[in-house]
Amino acid sequence: MTKEQQIQPNLLEQNNAPIYEALKEFSRKHVVPFDVPGHKRGRGNPELVKLLGKQCIELDVNSMKPLDNLCHPISVIKEAESLCAKAFGAKHAFLMVGGTTSAVQTMVLTASKKGEKIILPRNVHRSVINALVVNGATPIYVNPDTDKRLGIALGMKISQIEKAIEENPDAVAILVNNPTYYGICSNLKKIVELAHANNMMVLVDEAHGTHFYFGENMPISAMAAGADMSCVSMHKSGGSLTQSSVLLTGENVSPGYVRQVINLTQTTSASYLLLASLDISRRNLALRGKEAFAKVVEMAEYGRQEINKIGGYYAYGSEIINRDSVYDFDKTKLSIFTLDIGLAGIEVYDLLRDEYDIQMELGDIGNTLAYISIGDRMREMERLVSALYDIRRRYHKDRTGMFDHEYINPSVVMTPQEAFYAPKEEMLPIRECNGRICTEFVMSYPPGIPILAPGERITQEIIDYILYAKEKGCSMTGAEDENIERLNVIKEATTY
Structure with a gap:
C-alpha cells in the first residue's frame, strides 16, 4: 500500500462533521422549543436576529439527546472529538468552549495539586498562574533569557530545564509555551525526554500553534514530540469562532479524569455555535490545511522582507534561531520591532488602528504583532507595509530615553x-x-x-x-x- 493510499481513508473520514450535521438535521425538524435559551430561536429577541442572522440564532440551542452533551458526550460530540484527536495525532481530544484559558487550567489542575511542584517559564499566560491560585501548586520558575535587542523573553534552554529538574526532582510536571506570542519555540522533544525520564508530565501551552499540526515544515507539535497534554486555540490560527479551543492528551493520561477536571469549571450550557465551529474548522484544516498554511507562511515571509526594506523596523524571523533558547521559530508570526524609529510598539499599534484602520494583534513596549492566518489576503499585507512606511516617514524620531525590554525576572x-x-x-x-x-x-x-x-x-x-x-x-x-x-x-x- 502506498503512502497516499494509507492517508486517503483518513481524509475521507475527516470529511465528516458530526456536530454540524446533527445541527442541520435538527434545524430541518422545526422542533417546538419548551427549553432554553429563552429567545426561542430568536422570536423573543428580534434585534439579536437582525444582528446575527436567523440561521445563527436558530442554531443557538441547548443540549438534548440528538445533539449530545459536552459534559458527558456519548454520540455526536464524542464522534467529533474522536475525529479531532485523529486529525491532531492525539490519543484523545476535548472540545472546549471556555477558550484556551479553560484548557490551560485543566492541564494544570490535572497534573498537579496543592503543595506539588510544577516547573514552568515565568513568561506564561495569566491562565497558568490563575490555575496555581486555585489549586495551590508551587511554581518553580525557569527565568528565560531575553533577546537584548528585542527585549522579549526567549524559550527555555535545556540546561535550565536540567538544572530545575536536578534541584526539584519531586516536581510533577513541566509546562512549556510553544510557540510564544512572538513565535519563539523551545526544544520540545528534548524537554519531553528529560521530563519522562524523571517521571514528570509535559504540558504544552500551544495556543498559538494550531498550524503546527497541519502545515508543512513547521516546528514540531506537542503531540508529535510526545507531550502528555496540549491546548490549542483553534480560534486563533485555525479559523473557528472566538472562545473555542481544543485540549489534546497523549497515551498515559486518563481521559475520564480529564473530563472530570474540565467539568469543575467549564459551563454546563455549551454553545453549539462554538462546538460546530470547532467541528467544521477541524474538517477544513484536515482537508485543506497544508495548502492554506503554505499561503500563510508565504504572506508572512513577504511581509517580513518588505517591512525590513523600509528601514528602522525589524521584522524578525528564522535568523534568530540559535538551537538553544530559540530552538525554532514560527514563521507565521510577523513580529515587528519598532524602537529604532523612536516609537513604542503600542504607539505604532495605536497609529495603525486610529489613522489607517488596521487592527494589529498586540502592541507592547518594543514590538507590534500582525497575526497572519488562513483568512488573510496579500492585498491586506501590502496595505500594512504601506502604512508602516508612512508611519516611519511621518513620525520617526530619536529613541533616546525609551524602555527597551518587555520582560523583568521576578x-x-x-x-x-x-x-x-x-x-x-x-x-x-x-x-x-x-x-x-x-x-x-x-x-x-x-x-x-x-x-x-x-x-x-x-x-x-x-x-x-x-x-x-x-x-x-x-x-x-x-x-x-x-x-x-x-x-x-x-x-x-x-x-x-
Missing part, C-alpha cells in the same frame, strides 16, 4: 495561592510599593503575560515599567484598581 516570595488569599493591607499608591509583596496581577493585555503576579516582590524597576507602559498607552489589566494607580500588597506585619 523575585518570587510566596506561592500564588498563599499571596492571593493572604491578609492584605489597604491598597497603596503604586509609587509607595517598592519592596512590598504583591497579592494580585498586573499585566498588559494582550499578550496577558503578568508583569507582576501574586507572591512576587515589587521592585522599583517594575514600578517604572508599569508607569511607562501606562504612559505609552498599553492596556493594563489584572489589578483590583482598574486604573492601576494603587496595588494590593501583603500586610507589613506578615513576615516572609
Whole structure:
C-alpha cells in the first residue's frame, strides 16, 4: 500500500462533521422549543436576529439527546472529538468552549495539586498562574533569557530545564509555551525526554500553534514530540469562532479524569455555535490545511522582507534561531520591532488602528504583532507595509530615553495561592510599593503575560515599567484598581 493510499481513508473520514450535521438535521425538524435559551430561536429577541442572522440564532440551542452533551458526550460530540484527536495525532481530544484559558487550567489542575511542584517559564499566560491560585501548586520558575535587542523573553534552554529538574526532582510536571506570542519555540522533544525520564508530565501551552499540526515544515507539535497534554486555540490560527479551543492528551493520561477536571469549571450550557465551529474548522484544516498554511507562511515571509526594506523596523524571523533558547521559530508570526524609529510598539499599534484602520494583534513596549492566518489576503499585507512606511516617514524620531525590554525576572516570595488569599493591607499608591509583596496581577493585555503576579516582590524597576507602559498607552489589566494607580500588597506585619 502506498503512502497516499494509507492517508486517503483518513481524509475521507475527516470529511465528516458530526456536530454540524446533527445541527442541520435538527434545524430541518422545526422542533417546538419548551427549553432554553429563552429567545426561542430568536422570536423573543428580534434585534439579536437582525444582528446575527436567523440561521445563527436558530442554531443557538441547548443540549438534548440528538445533539449530545459536552459534559458527558456519548454520540455526536464524542464522534467529533474522536475525529479531532485523529486529525491532531492525539490519543484523545476535548472540545472546549471556555477558550484556551479553560484548557490551560485543566492541564494544570490535572497534573498537579496543592503543595506539588510544577516547573514552568515565568513568561506564561495569566491562565497558568490563575490555575496555581486555585489549586495551590508551587511554581518553580525557569527565568528565560531575553533577546537584548528585542527585549522579549526567549524559550527555555535545556540546561535550565536540567538544572530545575536536578534541584526539584519531586516536581510533577513541566509546562512549556510553544510557540510564544512572538513565535519563539523551545526544544520540545528534548524537554519531553528529560521530563519522562524523571517521571514528570509535559504540558504544552500551544495556543498559538494550531498550524503546527497541519502545515508543512513547521516546528514540531506537542503531540508529535510526545507531550502528555496540549491546548490549542483553534480560534486563533485555525479559523473557528472566538472562545473555542481544543485540549489534546497523549497515551498515559486518563481521559475520564480529564473530563472530570474540565467539568469543575467549564459551563454546563455549551454553545453549539462554538462546538460546530470547532467541528467544521477541524474538517477544513484536515482537508485543506497544508495548502492554506503554505499561503500563510508565504504572506508572512513577504511581509517580513518588505517591512525590513523600509528601514528602522525589524521584522524578525528564522535568523534568530540559535538551537538553544530559540530552538525554532514560527514563521507565521510577523513580529515587528519598532524602537529604532523612536516609537513604542503600542504607539505604532495605536497609529495603525486610529489613522489607517488596521487592527494589529498586540502592541507592547518594543514590538507590534500582525497575526497572519488562513483568512488573510496579500492585498491586506501590502496595505500594512504601506502604512508602516508612512508611519516611519511621518513620525520617526530619536529613541533616546525609551524602555527597551518587555520582560523583568521576578523575585518570587510566596506561592500564588498563599499571596492571593493572604491578609492584605489597604491598597497603596503604586509609587509607595517598592519592596512590598504583591497579592494580585498586573499585566498588559494582550499578550496577558503578568508583569507582576501574586507572591512576587515589587521592585522599583517594575514600578517604572508599569508607569511607562501606562504612559505609552498599553492596556493594563489584572489589578483590583482598574486604573492601576494603587496595588494590593501583603500586610507589613506578615513576615516572609
